[in-house]
Amino acid sequence: MATATPKVAGDVLILDDGGEPTAIVVGSPAWFAWLDEASGFTYQGERGSFTARREPRQRGGWYWKAYRRRDGKLRRAYLGKAPDLSAERLASAAAALAGVPPAAAAPPPAPSLASPGLISTKLMPPPARAGMLPRSRLLDRMRLALDRPLTLVVAPAGFGKTTLVASWLRTLGRDVRTAWLTLDEADNEPVRFWTYLVAALQQVRPGVGSEATALLRVARPGMVDPAVTALINALAACPDELALVLDDFHGIVSESIQQQLASFITYLPARFHLVITSRTDLGLPLARLRARSLLGEIRADDLRCTGDEAAALLRLLLGRELPPESIHHLVERTEGWVAGLQLAAISIQGQLDPDQRPVQIGGEDRYIWDYLIDEVLAQQPAHIQQFLLRTALLDRFCAPLCDVLLPEGAPASQSTLDQVERFNLFIVPLDRERRWYRYHHLFAQVLRLRLAQTSPELPRSIHRSAAAWLWGQRLYEEALQHCQRAEDWGQMVRWVEHLVEDLMMRGELAIIIRWAELLPPQQLKRRYRLNIYYAAALAILGRLEDASAAMEHARQATAYADSDPSLAMRPGELEALQSIVASTQGNMESAIDYAGRALDLLPPQRSILRLGATMIMGSMLWMRGKMQQTVAFLEDRMVDAASYGGEIVYAWVDMLMIYVFRSQGKIASAIQKARQILAPLDDPSLPVPISAGLAAAQLAEIYYEQCNFYEALLLAQRGFALGQQIGSTEQQAFNSVVIARVYQAFGDAAEARACMAQAVQYVATQPIEYRVAQSFQARLWLQQGNLEASLAWLSEALQHPLLVQYVWGSEPLTIARVYLATDAARAIPLLVEQQALAIQDGRFGELIDVRALLALAYAAVGEQEQALDVLALALAQAERDSIMRTFLDLGDPMLDLLRRARSCGIAPAFVARLLDVAALPPRPAAAAAAPPALLSEREREVLQLVAIGQPNRAIAGSLVIAPSTVKMHLKNIYSKLGVHSRTQAVAAARRLGLL
Template identity: 35%
Template sequence: MPERFALVLDDYHLITAQLIHDGLAFLLDHLPPQMHLVIATRADPPLPLARLRARGQLTELRQSDLRFTTDEAAAFLNRVMGLDLFPDHVTALESRTEGWIAGLQMVSLAMQAQVSTQGQEDVAGFIHAFTGSDRYILDYLVEEVLQHQPESVQTFLLQTSILNRLTGTLCDAVTGSPPEGQGEGVGQAMLERLERINLFIIPLDNERRWYRYHRLFADLLRSRLHRTHPNLIPTLHRRASEWFEQADLMAQAIGHALNAQDFERAAHLIEQIAETTLMRSELTMFLGWVDTLPDDLVRDRPSLCVFQAWALLLAGRPLDAIESRLQDAARSEAVDKVAPLRALLALYQGQMPRAVELARRALQRLSEDDLFLRNFATWILAISRLMDGDLTVSTQTLDKVARMSHRAGNVMIAVMVLCNVAKLRIRQGRLYQAKDIYQQALEWAADEQGRPLPIAGAALIGLGELFHQWNDLETAAHYLTKGIELAERWGAVGAMGYIALARVRQARGDLDGAWEATRKAQELAVKFDITEIDDLAVALFQARLWIAQGDLEAARRWAEERELYQYIDAALQEESQASIEHRLRKYELLVLARLLIAQERLDETLALLESLLPIAERRNRPGMVIEIYLLQALAFQAQGNLDRAMAPLERALSLAEPEGYVRIFVDEGEPVARLLYLAAERGIAPEYAGRLLAAFPALEPVAREQQAEMVEPLSERELDVLRLIAEGLSNQEIAQRLFVSLRTVKWHAGNIYGKLGVKNRMQAVAKARSLGILPAA
């Protein structure tokens, strides 16, 4: 045969005769040059594959090569099978089937059957419920896979299907093979055999020690196990629990004990690692375990009651549930362990003297070994000093608690404390230091494999807030989204993460998204009934959104409900032991100032801001001082007094420039842009003003008649030079771009400055933009 051809042998795994294998091996050794041999098989054939591989004569397409990508799955499901699914539905099915083509075809058949009888109404529900026990999948796997296996393999598959991960000795323990003391087990050999015959098993490491079953295959096996041997299931889980305990994999040991409904064993194991689990911030996992236990069993274990109460508090669960567990613990010798938690409750509720008293009592009574609780008590004392304005001592104490907690493996407190210090640095206007501290917190908030623990969400949300201020909105959104996702595992997302996300969405012009995030923040604030600060913070942000969108009536109602108008005439008084509500008041009054400007009550605005300025300065709050100066400038601008507006604007710029503040200016909108143009013209921080102007969205140009203040219009060549100046090109670069001499460029630049009435490049660009000659950056 002179032409190239291919011989295809399908279902080769059905061949059992050695004579055929030997004949095929001979053919491979003497293969004609124009021939290709293609073998489709479920298992590696007994042929000299290693030799062929070494010679480069073998091309292998394995399970991972044959799985569909998400795009390929979308094309198959929508174009070929005609299902017209949304992208998130396709992604869910691809994940569920792991790209298995036959599985996708069978799920398509099942969905077509549902759509023909029930319509498209509950496609999402079908996908969510779809498992390996679906009849199409079940029939295929049983008929094509399971029934072809020897009974010993079927038994192994069914009994080990309770495991999410498989390794040889674990499988031996679960299957009870061999009986204890009767030689080595067969688990590892069986796993390797299953991999060789490609029986829906996936290796998890390069050493082939750990495996898992394909998700749909595991569903099938578990379904069959429940149907055929339901009484064996608790025994299998109990054996798995014992193996994991001996391997010091306690989370898995607890999970299998709970699945076995051996609640005494599960409670015993949970108590052993309760403190460690909380120190790693795995609150959701811990609460999931304890919630599964019978309530009487938990109540009889005081230590477990204390740790459950801590987890409930830190995860923001309802106060009633926390109090119930605290009362259970108080009836035992664990009463001293309750004091730090009571202190934290008092702190959340703004009862500072009580928080301090309880924290000190805890430190007096707790043993030195109670590091988890002692660190919490010390942290509470430091926070109380911080809220009283004692920044030096409180910062030193916080730093000490962070280092001690980190050394003791108490990741949760260590990272919480670092985040407290970072927030303090932000209030002090030291944004770059705050970023470094958050980065340190992220390094600490990782497990042994470098994966982020749930508490890392707090640091990521903090970084998101910083990058929002620096106007890196893409990075901010990334940090906030990831931070919220991790914080949900912690169980304590809180309203603040969603408020920060709402700010970013607002900055990107996504007002619907901003309101969606705000509503989510409001839901969380209502659920977190331990403190009112979240409710107040959400309402404050809503008021800012209303003002920004021109809904002044809604903002006015908020101001009246909060009784803010009284502070226009009666200045806010500082209190050393102020309530949380009082501490938030100055931030509310800054929003009130914006409302007063919008209402054109400008004298009242200036009086209010004048009373707030010394408070912010005494409390060392540069960010707030910048905000106050900026609002003063806006009030003077609204009065038509641009000369007076420049003084507070210049102070705001001088404070903000070293730390790179951006959004604090841009969020105030076009009026601030107009002030910045004027500042640049007058030589007030021209470079920084230019960078800020570049962050504003395109602004409407001023009316054409305002350009009349120019001495004479710019020529076409002068406009060309001006545009290149605005792009940041040097005189030499402009000369090269326009094919003129350097002297000519300088001459044109001098004409531009004269016509615009300015003295330098930055002022020229700012003036041209303010007149509408150049578009806004």
């Protein structure tokens, strides 16, 4: 096959030369060595994309140029000689070609949603500060946390929970890796919560939970169970002692997250310790842990300051001793509340006779609020009060952000911030450089309440100003959050529309849907462009009813914004959208008509909707079985993808190539392409293609055919999770089909029926996918002897034009199976016709299935010679790629025919292998729930060499061991697998997924 065009994604070069894809870091020696030999590559970065070529100089030597088509013109940029091609140079060229102005000076970098990342300061424990109270009695309690899987520190605000836990972490030795995550209300979305949790662990143990990260990257809101399972498994495999702190958990009110965390805690490995701080009790089932003394708890009564601790704290804060009666009075009034003591210390600073000052602090909330307002805020200079009130609405802030929220003439925010921190006004630095800050939660709440009371018109204005500044710094998620709080829906929808096409190009369908559904319905309905992309995302993910409603809203919205410069493109865009919806509804002829009209109406410039219509046309070529035309079409679309930087185009092309490869019988190429699509799941730095779930189903199907059941089941379960998390019912259905087939091979008929029924139900609203799933269900019924159900399916199927070209579930071949069970003679003309069509269209991969069935049909009518001739053709083709289940799933009639083939010397090695595998007893499905541990690593190495035909002496040479040692390993392998020969051992190992 042709070598794929090298691609640079951000700062990583991805090479695919027909073997395993290779990644090279831009700027590394390997990168510059590769440039000396390369002729070109495509680049996709945060700020743009281009195609690079190496060109000769007139005076000798070579240099690199970048090309990109924009506004109908081919633009170019000089990159330089190979040594000049740094990551920064590539990014700068991409921005220039895209027409993006140079980045303005900005505060410390912070990640954004459009450039997926996390706020790193949430993953940092608070730094040690002067004036901290040493609390040795509580540190002794905390040291027991390493003996338990879970420790809770629960108390109201201001009791010193965070300070205590952070102090404990600093006492731990280097043999314990400690991670930190500060939570807030925005983390109530399960995907976000678990993404941050995994990121916190990766701060101290890089790479841990990478599979979970990949699963979360494509997750639909709330659907994170597979990722949590993957994380538990990763922690179980981690050799390090790990402690993770979840700070401020009281902000997490999501029942889903609490249930997921309960499951997570249940299966924590012994070397992992979780510490949670919260103002409220957790909604977790803790009784079992308490009963087994596996739960540590520190409560408000434990955290209350004793008289001695209060005296020590006040001495630290005031720099002097207070009389015992004053200390007693403060402890009594604050009830040992640390924050109350701190507030009291601030209020009495500078007083000539502080011990005589009455302290108006009580245990009731009203008194606490009054105290903070009257005795803290009111004591500050006017410009400090103004600063505190106007910045309290921010979850985090830096000086440049604060500057835009203050009125003209106010002191510079940086100097005010320095004063606020020096005055210890409940401000918390979020990084070591002290650039980003937040307020103590309680203090922030009081300030927000005060602002609403005194200036009710200001909060919306402040939120709007903050949103504008954050948007300018590319902090899109935070900008949209402030738009929400300001209820500035017009601005919010304009910003979402600004990003939505790029999100679609990158395949970020779940983000498009999430943002659209945050808007009030009336606002959403009036926005043409947003509804176009919203409808497309919904349709691609199988939400057809919602997609149709959004499409109708887009059509109605054409009455608005008549001055929109893109107005002329709307008819073509609506036709393109209609083609996408029609294709997912199974109305193929209409889809082609709509797509054709869209291509006529839309100009040949960058447009994801034009690409969508083009993709529909390509899919139709494949559905009609035109393999060569499909391949040529796909090669052209890869050029489009490289030019437009469209990840969704890459994903579609790659997925369709797998289908084509399987149809053509190029199984090795299909495996390679599927693995290429799935590779990002193991590298959290790479985006996960939206087609990953379908690629998993296809690769799992191939593994199933090769009797690698463990790999097939594991991969199909993973693919199901990917589909579940992005809301793709198609991906869930097709992975369920593979799971059902594996269970049937295991002999678990009931579980197989349940999984297959579930697959059919998932795609009940998607006509084509529904019929494919039903075709597989009919085959399963035949395997289980349910002829009545199969005949009912046949009656229904014959009422519609048949689906032939799908790699999976070809309806004519399912009909042939039913005929074989009732009247084999009826199957022969149908199969002869299918054989001729497959050869004509180049669908050689489907000939194995066709010919296996045709051989059975000839045998059933007594044409034994023809049966063996056709079977010989099928076996010769299947042996190359170890395709076995096509034959074995046909049951005893095929086994009888294989025995006759063996007696005639037809494909003797492969036939013997098939019969050996068939003779193995069904393996319980439960055995596949975990990786097999039957064989040691060395035994597996020996078995792999046996499988490729090496004799004992050659194995000894390969592994640098004695021949007698090889014999010992083989004896152990035979015993563990319950076999008596090398051939049986290899067959059993393949059956058990050990090879």
